[in-house]
Amino acid sequence: xRRPLLIALAMLFAFAVIVLPVAAIFTRAFxxxxxxxxxxxxxxxxxxxxxxxxxxxxIVLPINIVFGLCAAWAIARFRFPGRRALLILIEIPFAIxxxxxxxxxxxxxxxxxxxxxxxxxxxxxxxxxLTGIVLVSLFVTCPFVVREVLPVLAVTGEDExxxxxxxxxxxxxxxxxxxxxxxxxxxxxxxILATAxxxxxxxxxxxxxxxxxGQTMTLPLQIELLYNDYNTTGAFAAATVLALLxxxxxxxxxxxxxxxxxxxxxx
Amino acid sequence: MIRTFAIAGSLALGIAxxxxxxxxxxxxxxxxxxxxELYAAINPAFLDQYEGGDALTISQSHxxxxxxxxAILQGLQADLVTFNQVLDVEILAENGFVxxxxxxxxxxxxxxxxxxxxxxxxxxxxxxxxxxxDLARDGVSVIFPNPKTSGNGRYTYLAAWAWALEExxxxxxRVREYMNAVLDNVEVFDTGGRxxxxxxxxxxxxxxxxxxEAEALNISGQTEGYETVVPAQSLLAEFPVAVVxxxxxxxxxxxxxxxxxxxxxxxxxxEILASFNNRVHDEAVVEANADRFxxxxxxxxxxxxxxxTEAQETHFGSGGVLDQLLRN
Numbered sequence: 001x002r003r004p005l006l007i008a009l010a011m012l013f014a015f016a017v018i019v020l021p022v023a024a025i026f027t028r029a030f031x032x033x034x035x036x037x038x039x040x041x042x043x044x045x046x047x048x049x050x051x052x053x054x055x056x057x058x059i060v061l062p063i064n065i066v067f068g069l070c071a072a073w074a075i076a077r078f079r080f081p082g083r084r085a086l087l088i089l090i091e092i093p094f095a096i097x098x099x100x101x102x103x104x105x106x107x108x109x110x111x112x113x114x115x116x117x118x119x120x121x122x123x124x125x126x127x128x129x130l131t132g133i134v135l136v137s138l139f140v141t142c143p144f145v146v147r148e149v150l151p152v153l154a155v156t157g158e159d160e161x162x163x164x165x166x167x168x169x170x171x172x173x174x175x176x177x178x179x180x181x182x183x184x185x186x187x188x189x190x191x192i193l194a195t196a197x198x199x200x201x202x203x204x205x206x207x208x209x210x211x212x213x214g215q216t217m218t219l220p221l222q223i224e225l226l227y228n229d230y231n232t233t234g235a236f237a238a239a240t241v242l243a244l245l246x247x248x249x250x251x252x253x254x255x256x257x258x259x260x261x262x263x264x265x266x267x
Numbered sequence: 268m269i270r271t272f273a274i275a276g277s278l279a280l281g282i283a284x285x286x287x288x289x290x291x292x293x294x295x296x297x298x299x300x301x302x303x304e305l306y307a308a309i310n311p312a313f314l315d316q317y318e319g320g321d322a323l324t325i326s327q328s329h330x331x332x333x334x335x336x337x338a339i340l341q342g343l344q345a346d347l348v349t350f351n352q353v354l355d356v357e358i359l360a361e362n363g364f365v366x367x368x369x370x371x372x373x374x375x376x377x378x379x380x381x382x383x384x385x386x387x388x389x390x391x392x393x394x395x396x397x398x399x400x401d402l403a404r405d406g407v408s409v410i411f412p413n414p415k416t417s418g419n420g421r422y423t424y425l426a427a428w429a430w431a432l433e434e435x436x437x438x439x440x441r442v443r444e445y446m447n448a449v450l451d452n453v454e455v456f457d458t459g460g461r462x463x464x465x466x467x468x469x470x471x472x473x474x475x476x477x478x479x480e481a482e483a484l485n486i487s488g489q490t491e492g493y494e495t496v497v498p499a500q501s502l503l504a505e506f507p508v509a510v511v512x513x514x515x516x517x518x519x520x521x522x523x524x525x526x527x528x529x530x531x532x533x534x535x536x537x538e539i540l541a542s543f544n545n546r547v548h549d550e551a552v553v554e555a556n557a558d559r560f561x562x563x564x565x566x567x568x569x570x571x572x573x574x575x576t577e578a579q580e581t582h583f584g585s586g587g588v589l590d591q592l593l594r595n
Contacts, residue, residue: 111342120342128343210343211335212295212328213303225329228461229303 068145102207
């Protein structure tokens, strides 16, 4: 008696909160036909926004992987002063509201911030362009890789690495033959989560973007703007692109879970 | 690590390339939220008649005008601004981005067009809303954006106050009583003008939406079922423009920026502005559009409240009159 009730409740919830809204995006976007949809997503400004969003994700991704690996490795394998502090620091972006993050970056890297002001005489501007968008995206996404990799590193321990060392492996060999195979999947998983977040980020980017049409509007910003311009079809068409990008990351995530059962069990 | 450096390097190059070097052929107009279609029409018209217009690109940035002013203070490279709030240009002037006498650099207080708070009602005007007194009537549901967060809402609030001040011969107690009644009738306080329009039009809430005449005419022109009512008295809402001297000087765009703003005052510019339901000053254009813009007496913020800064402090600051009214 209780079980069907619970299942029905869960299904109803998923339907009302997830299925309906997502379905609404697609029905609204295609309400006037596929041709209108296509011309809406290929409009120059929307195209520029799609490209900027992808470009941002592509720049943020490798930096995240390198930084995430370094940080996770350092925290898992070494004892050093400030280790706990680093652990907490990395979590901060999760706790801080993105809009506050954006404002913090403006305060530091804006024209009147200590860093921004120092760079200005050289004609270097960090905010209101791609650099600013990349910087805040890095901020909001940097915890993901560390958070996924660190627990796995901690669980696998150092035994295998020590064994490799006694067999005469170099540091790089140990990493590439022993450590890396253990963390491949969590690393990918974290990278995908980070990318999804970078693609969808609105608040922090909106503060530092400068909202120049066709130049510094990412896809989420462009969607809000089209919506406010009464361009409902354009907004929902752009939203389908964002939803599709999300879907791709979701499928990748599913594949990883399938190929790596341990991952699937914990998520 | 090599990868990080490579990326950092390419980023640095990217920044350098977007520096002053290539500035001459591009100007950035930083503007308010809902002016997108307007400037999308203005820009090609300007480039068509401008010598060297082929090689020039005009970029647009649109957001809430206070947010935009703040972004410019933080380094957004605007060559010129077209705002809907005098206060937001004043802030730029105070910080040395815009000339102190910016209001004298272009005609009509550097405001090439203007509008006023007006009413949008449902078809047939079932509640018979014709003037500011009707907003305070029992049972009338009023929509306008929150004056705390929206310039549009501030104009509505100040227009109602200015009307009441004259109606009650300066008796401030009665003005407050009237304002209380109006605020009591407000059904939803959206944060911005567009949000309020959505509430009224798409969610179907309220008997009357108070917003700029231009916005009301735009909507009632596009959508069936609405009428615009222009009250006999309202408040002048200026749309100030200025060259951002500090940026333009550095990028060598001062002259283009000035020509661009002057174009807004030309007959062609004024025609485009009027076609977006803004009121303009060019006599020929005014005459041609007389039927769309009924005559109305306009208070100015300067006459009634002294200045924008004073109005801001007295009414909208923390603990100001608006806060006191909302507490009751």
